[in-house]
Amino acid sequence: MTSTAAPAPPAELPQPKADWIPILLVPVLAIAALPLFGDTSAWVTLTLAGLAMGMMIFLMASGLTLVFGLMDVINFGHGVFISLGAYAALIALGPLAAWGEADSVALNLALLLACIVVAAAVTAAVGAVFERVIVRPVYGSHLKQILVTMGGLIVAEQAIHAIWGASPIPVALPQSLRGAFVLGDIVMERYRVVAVVIGLVTFALMYLILNRTRIGLIIRAGVENPEMVEALGYRIRRLFVGVFVAGSALAGLGGVMWGFYRQTLTAGMGMEVMVLVFIVIIVGGLGSIGGCFVGSLLVALVANYVGFLAPKLALISNILVMALVLVWRPQGLFPVARR
């Protein structure tokens, strides 16, 4: 778009119109909730806590929606990768326990990082096997995908029981991540700050990879039209495997964060949080990363506000959010074109 004299057609494709309403929903909701609270500090505390919670949910949900977006595969066994990630962190947590007790922020964070790396590696490896054995034969059939990934979930959950034992395992947060920052009346748990940072970094990385790199371009093209991408000479099959592995690793990362947050590990913990994950990706629009991000924040914020203002209603607040969004936009906040 350089010259004004030439009547030539624009050199660039027209940009798709940005859909701002769902993005604005989160700040609007937060501001609208402010008058309902008597004091501002409670509102700030709850908002920050809700955003941090949303980040953790996003970490767990992003892999699922990524896989669905590209491969049209719905993995009901995703929850077990969350559990597996949390348990795999124990591998690093055992020998490096001293780092967690050390009075050094750097060592503490290094321990968290080590846990994340190990967990992501383990879940990525298991994800590769899972894709090959469980998912590949059922591409194209949602019904069978749901059934077979549920089967995979049962088997993997039982395998976790067999390897790590059936009783819950307590995990301790690294020394410097315990407790909270206090600013006047505003309280922010330290661990939640870490969760926010990791969540934002992950979202930014995913966004950059999908929108600014060649591989991201191919992935997005694959979402739109896999046959055409294949016809152009890219091995979409390999891309599928890569995305599935990445999605599993993301679940592992989310699992580590979630496990540290809960401070107890059970094999069923992934499946418990899956309900929230499904709500989030339905709200966001199946297959949309941005939608998943907005949906996570929205659901977590509403849960926090409702929990404070009307505790009785908190039990079903997630469902209400989902129902309202679906009435407004039946495909979720950001409908993915082809679906």
Add this chain to the structure above:
Amino acid sequence: MTDAALPRPMAPAAPRGGLLQALLSSDLPRSRALSALLLAILIGLAITPFVFTGSQPLSTAAKICVFILLVASYDLLLGYTGIVSFAHTMFFGIGGYGIAIALDRLGANWSSIAIGLPLALLLSAALAFAIGLLSLRVRAIFFSMITLAVASAFLVLASQLSTITGGEDGKSFQLPQTLRPAFRLLSEPLFGLTINGRILAYYLVFFVSLATFLLLIRIVNSPFGRVLQAIRENEFRAEALGYRVVAYRTAASVIAALAATIAGALYALWLRYNGPDTTLSFSIMIDVLLMVVIGGMGTMYGAAIGATIFVLAQSYLQVLMGAGSKALAGIPLLPGLIHPDRWLLWLGVLFIVSVYAFPGGIVGKLRRT
């Protein structure tokens, strides 16, 4: 309405008359081994009180009856309509709670049941209708996720609203006089068995399950059932032929919910108790899924066989695995894998293998040979 225009997945049976044809809605087992197996299950369940002594076999038999009905109603959704619901245990639980709350609050008599059950059925139908309209409009896959979310919310509600539901502890209640163990129907034992209220309760469970099961067979073999199968096979073609897919799917999910509610009511009547763990928990949902797929999707008989095998395995396989685990005690990992608590691991493997290798489950396998 020309259901003849739709592809029929099964050849219509020869239009002979006869009681059996009428009872089974012309949907005969069509395999000698399968018929034998079904007959064995039916007779076994019918004579259990006379053959076995003690409460364990009778409880197992009652559980099998209830689960056959529950699994058959689930098969109406999964096998016949091709949609996966995770809220089926919610309706199962509603039935249980309907009975439990009514008998607890209104007193232990039949009129409480007559109030509690219809209310439970009404609630189930309304919920199933609402979920269907909200989620089946878009894509069937939404339905799975939304049912999962709604069911888990219901589970949380049931365990939190303890003033109504009894919370985590559930609700124990008294049965009407005629179903209590102290009640004697006949003064003399019949074939060496004292016909007390417990036996009556068992036969209540047995016959209501059987009747509802036969009704479900009737439904899936009606023109309505054929439309459901058409939707399963090819949604767009069914829509193009003029069938409103959303309406049919919603109707199927309401019918399945009603049958599950009846099953839940029977289960509560048998146990004299209802709580989140017996009817609502997600693990029961997984059990039901396993039973349908292993027995055979898309045939009501598969439900009967799957439920029977699963409940028997649940009750007796663990004993076997315990023995095996002890025998392999020295070897690493192996005893862990066949530890009695790991029986679900092997059923899960069987489940995955069934989905791939025998989509028709046991029934499909028997019919082919």
